[in-house]
Amino acid sequence: MTEEIIIAGFGGQGVLSMGKILAYAGMMQNKEVSWFPSYGPEMRGGTANVTVIISDERISSPILNKFDTAIILNQQSMDKFENSVKKGGVLIYDPNGIVRHPERTDINIYTIDAADEAAKLGFKKVFNMIVLGAFLKLKPLIEPEYMRKGLEKSLPLRHHGMIPENEKAIELGKSKVHEMLVLS
Amino acid sequence: MKDIRLMKGNEAIAEGVIRAGCDGYFGYPITPQSEVLEYLMATKTKERTGMITMQAESEIASIHMVYGGAAAGKRVMTSSSSPGISLMQEGISFMAGTELPCLLLNVVRGGPGLGTIQPSQSDYFQAVKGGGHGDYKMIVLAPASVQEMYDFAKLGFELAFKHRIQVMVLSDGAIGQMMEKVELDEQVPRWTDAEIVKMHPWATTGKTPDRERNIITSLDLNPVKQEIININLQKKFKHIEETEVRFERIMCDDAEYLFVAYGSSARICQKAVMLGRERGIKVGLLRPITLFPYPTHELAKLAKQVKGMLSVEMSAGQMVEDVRLSVNGAVPVEHYGRLGGIMPAPDEVLNVLENKFIKNKNYELHTH
Numbered sequence: 001m002t003e004e005i006i007i008a009g010f011g012g013q014g015v016l017s018m019g020k021i022l023a024y025a026g027m028m029q030n031k032e033v034s035w036f037p038s039y040g041p042e043m044r045g046g047t048a049n050v051t052v053i054i055s056d057e058r059i060s061s062p063i064l065n066k067f068d069t070a071i072i073l074n075q076q077s078m079d080k081f082e083n084s085v086k087k088g089g090v091l092i093y094d095p096n097g098i099v100r101h102p103e104r105t106d107i108n109i110y111t112i113d114a115a116d117e118a119a120k121l122g123f124k125k126v127f128n129m130i131v132l133g134a135f136l137k138l139k140p141l142i143e144p145e146y147m148r149k150g151l152e153k154s155l156p157l158r159h160h161g162m163i164p165e166n167e168k169a170i171e172l173g174k175s176k177v178h179e180m181l182v183l184s
Numbered sequence: 185m186k187d188i189r190l191m192k193g194n195e196a197i198a199e200g201v202i203r204a205g206c207d208g209y210f211g212y213p214i215t216p217q218s219e220v221l222e223y224l225m226a227t228k229t230k231e232r233t234g235m236i237t238m239q240a241e242s243e244i245a246s247i248h249m250v251y252g253g254a255a256a257g258k259r260v261m262t263s264s265s266s267p268g269i270s271l272m273q274e275g276i277s278f279m280a281g282t283e284l285p286c287l288l289l290n291v292v293r294g295g296p297g298l299g300t301i302q303p304s305q306s307d308y309f310q311a312v313k314g315g316g317h318g319d320y321k322m323i324v325l326a327p328a329s330v331q332e333m334y335d336f337a338k339l340g341f342e343l344a345f346k347h348r349i350q351v352m353v354l355s356d357g358a359i360g361q362m363m364e365k366v367e368l369d370e371q372v373p374r375w376t377d378a379e380i381v382k383m384h385p386w387a388t389t390g391k392t393p394d395r396e397r398n399i400i401t402s403l404d405l406n407p408v409k410q411e412i413i414n415i416n417l418q419k420k421f422k423h424i425e426e427t428e429v430r431f432e433r434i435m436c437d438d439a440e441y442l443f444v445a446y447g448s449s450a451r452i453c454q455k456a457v458m459l460g461r462e463r464g465i466k467v468g469l470l471r472p473i474t475l476f477p478y479p480t481h482e483l484a485k486l487a488k489q490v491k492g493m494l495s496v497e498m499s500a501g502q503m504v505e506d507v508r509l510s511v512n513g514a515v516p517v518e519h520y521g522r523l524g525g526i527m528p529a530p531d532e533v534l535n536v537l538e539n540k541f542i543k544n545k546n547y548e549l550h551t552h
Contacts, residue, residue: 020363027190027365035190035363039216039301061455062362063448065529153190 001056003141004064008049008081009073014128017154018071019050022132025142025150026054034062047076054141071135075099092134092177109180110138117176118169126169133173187368193333193359194219196366197263197289200337202229205372206287207258208236210249212268215301216357217291220263233374243268247275254284255400257380257387259341263289265357266307267298270315276350277316281402283386283417285344287337288322288352291360294525302525303357305447308502311354312475319414321421322350323428324475326446330364332473338372347424348386354475356498358448358527430473431482435461439468441541442486444507445496446472448527453496455530460537467537475503483510492516492541496533499523516541 005022009015016037023035036051051067053059070081072093078100085091085107093102096115112134118127136142142150147170151163191199198220201209209229211221221239229235240246246262253260264272269290279286290311294304309315311324323343325336333355340351381389388398404410432450435457436442443453450471460467470486472479487493492515495504504519511517520536522528 023363024190027188033190033363033365036358037361039357039361059364060458061452061530062364063358063452063527063529064455065531 001054001141002059003054003069003139004067005052005054005069005071005135006049006064006067006081006084007052007071007073008047008077011046011048013048013073014125015048015073016050018128018132019052021147021150021154022052022054022135022142023150024153025146028149028153029142029146031055031141032057032059034059036062047074047080049077049081069135069139071131073131078102090138092131092138094131110134111178111180112173112176113178114173114176117172121169121172123165123169126165129166129169130173130176133170133175134177135173136170137174137177189366189368190363191330191334191366192219192361192363193327193330193355194291194361195223196330196334197337197353197355198223198227199366199368200334201261201287201341202227202233202235203369203371204338204341205233205259205374206235206261206337206341207374208238208249208253208260209262210238210240210246210253210260211262211264212240212243212246214265214268216293216303216360217263217265217289219360220289220291233371235374243271244275247272250286250288251275251279251282251284254279254286255282255388257375257384257389259287259345259375261287261289263291265291265293265301266295266304269307269310273310273316276322277314277318277320278402279350280316280320280322280417281318281413282400283348283420284350284400285341285348286350287340287344288350290352290354292354292356294523300525301357303359303448303498303527304523304525305356305449305498305521306500306502306523307354308475308497308499311352312478312503312506320417321424321476322352323347323424323477324352324354325430326354326473326475327359328447328450328471328473330359330362331366333359334366334368338369343428345384347420347428349420349424354447356447357525425477428474429477429479429481431479432471432473433482434469434471436468436470436486438466439486439489440466440491441468441537442490442493443467443469443496443533443537444472444483444493444503445469446475446503449496449498452528452530453533456534456537459530460534463534463538465534465538465542467534472503478506478510480506480510483507484512484514487511487514490515492518492537494533494537494540495519496528497521498527
């Protein structure tokens with residue numbers, strides 16, 4: 001098993017930390033993992049993205065241009081990465097702020113209203129965990145106990161009190177992911 | 185119980201030098217390698233092992249602090265990224281002239297000039313052919329994973345003291361910034377002053393009645409003596425070429441075509457090898473781990489077996505010159521590179537190999 005994932009959105013949406021939690025959890029479950037961020041000036045207010053690979057085998061290239069799953073959180077990233085999903089792959093996006101929806105008919109497209117759900121909770125910080133829940137529902141690569149270990153490893157100790165809130169958000173995301181019907 | 189962590193390449197080499205018994209780090213921040221200094225500061229090396237971590241006032245100051253520490257027989261290092269390494273060249277040449285061991289890390293970014301902060305491999309010539317003045321070589325190690333960033337700290341210091349030479353770890357922004365699993369090993373104790381006196385009789389540890397003063401200088405105005413110094417340096421480089429070559433062969437045994445790539449380009453080519461095999465192309469990868477000394481003989485051997493070699497580098501074509509020298513015209517050698525901080529994709533380099541050697545089309549370097 002090898003899962004090649006791109007997570008892309010605005011800087012500040014928790015794109016890089018979502019990838020980090022996933023990579024940590026994968027490592028705790030004894031998988032091979034890599035996490036390769038976009039870094040530099042585009043992180044400040046612009047777009048941010050991270051490539052995460054989780055595999056049972058030694059990972060060859062951490063740098064990719066085709067992905068099994070794309071998690072897309074703003075319009076710029078949709079424009080950039082819609083065509084980078086492998087045929088038959090998965091695209092998950094939050095429709096909030098998206099004006100041009102994905103058009104491909106050869107991939108599986110899902111939506112998650114993570115921004116709305118986070119606003120309803122009155123806790124916008126868990127936005128990225130709702131998105132992560134949607135991903136884990138579709139690609140159950142990581143067992144919940146290892147997700148917890150991943151959270152413990154990647155969150156600083158002073159934030160460990162928030163782990164239950166994050167876990168609830170992941171569960172919420174799992175229940176709210178919605179498949180788009182593809183007209184082909 | 186193995187100590188396994190998820191770390192950035194820059195953090196891994198910082199942890200690596202602490203555990204290798206490093207005595208002192210002197211550096212100045214620059215993207216994309218600032219995590220090295222940050223990690224050393226945050227982990228409080230002075231309290232952990234007694235290792236000094238110091239932010240100098242400039243790169244020029246950093247390298248001369250390394251010069252001083254190395255003259256005293258200590259395990260010392262600095263790190264920077266391309267523009268900062270350029271500033272250090274005078275100090276590196278002085279250390280070559282005085283045969284002082286040290287560890288240098290270049291997390292390469294795109295140039296020339298301030299260029300970009302994105303990954304590049306355009307400092308190959310500077311590292312391998314000598315960026316400073318004079319006839320000298322450094323041992324150059326090219327890590328292709330976060331684990332190797334960690335491992336090459338210890339290996340680097342071992343080689344530096346074994347041969348009294350400067351060892352450069354030539355990394356790039358991608359290896360520095362990405363996170364992978366790293367397996368850590370035991371702490372190597374720092375040398376005591378008594379051990380340094382015993383192990384390194386050349387070091388300026390303070391004169392004792394039983395020996396002459398040790399003087400560390402690269403200046404000797406007598407050309408006869410200076411020629412002897414140079415001849416001895418060349419003997420040392422020759423010995424290193426004969427004994428310290430390191431490389432990795434990936435699916436080379438039955439290969440008809442060969443990628444030659446180091447660092448993050450080698451990781452991209454590794455995936456390209458897998459994709460190529462799926463397409464039925466017998467392609468392999470030779471990954472030089474030491475860039476000096478270069479795996480010349482291994483490439484010469486492979487030249488008798490393969491129909492063509494493609495050197496893939498994030499440069500306009502630097503290492504390709506050493507590939508061509510190694511095979512000496514025996515097979516066609518082509519170059520493919522992306523510039524200015526752009527990284528090629530695995531299918532992109534495979535398509536180039538196919539077009540150049542199999543479909544025999546002339547493939548021009550393209551830009552998006």
